[in-house]
Amino acid sequence: MSDDKDAILSRRAKLLATAFAGLAIPVAAVACSDPKPCLSIAMVPTSAPAEPTGTAAPTTTDAASAAPTAATPGPTQEGGIAVSADEAQKLGLPRLGFKASMKRGGWSITGPNKVRYAQASGPPGGPLIFRADPYDDGKLDQIALETLFKKALADFSGLDPIEKGPAETVTLGGRKLDAQAFRTGKSLATTNWCAVKAPAGEGARQGILFLFAVGTGEGKKPTCKASLDHDPIAEIVSTLKFEE
Structure with missing residues (x-):
């Protein structure tokens, strides 16, 4: 059993x-x-688990790889602005072109477009502005220039109070041009502007209104020299050339 x-x-x-x-x-x-x-x-x-063959791609993306690269082209050529007379005319702007170097100041530049030739601002920390707007006005007196200045900045806020300086003449692109300085804003936003009127030709009703702006003090009188002598703007002034 x-x-x-x-x-x-x-x-x-x-x-x-x-x-x-x-x-x-x-x-x-x-x-x-x-x-x-x-x-x-x-x-x-x-047996032990099989080793994976090859190198697997990571499933997460770190901050460095996700960051945008500096190779993305800007709307204008790097280190400056150049608008030919033909290009300006095709965009509906007055037939007057110009070019200038803008390698100093860390400018962020846009344009040209159907609204203006160029707009540029410096890095955060204080006012630093360059604008080139078209104008169409037959008057050459300073009242007209003041009107054009206020019209150009209609989309800005915090401009009050506005104080205007005396009529001036500045040299830009080898041409002696009518200019006027303005001071706008308060406290850290106080800005010294120099508005310069560049006709498309002798006696022309159309042209470019250049605006150069830097930070200033509330008690300082507005002058074009205060803006045009500022290093990043001085580079534009010294290298600017017109093309008719």
Whole structure:
């Protein structure tokens, strides 16, 4: 009878071993002695996880790789502005072109477009502005220049109070041109402007209104010299050339 039990237990062990073998689990079957037969099963991985082949691409993007690159081209040529007379005319601007170097001051430049020749501002920290707007006005007196100045800055806020300086004459692009200085704003927003009127030709009703602006003090009188002598603007003034 004992032999029959041993035979039965042996067959059961073989059957279980076969079943576990299908699960790729090594099995060590040990027949326990009577009265309580049992199985001792050792489960050991048959092999280590396979190493991935190649280098997987990262699933997350860090801040450095997500940052925009400086290679993106700007709306104007780097380091300056250049608008030909033909290009200005095609945009509906007065037929007067100009070019100037703008490598100093960290300018951010836009234009030309159908609204103006150019607009540029310096980095944060204080007013630093250059604008070249078209004008169409037959009057050459200073009242007209003041009117053009206020019209050009109609989209600005915080200009009050506005104080105007005396009539001036400045040299720009080899031409002696009518100019006038203005002071606008208060506190850290106080700005000294120099507005310069450049006709498209002798006696022309149309032309370019140049605006040069830098930060100033509330108690200082507005002068064109204060704007035009500022280093980044002085570069524009000294390199500007007209093209008719």
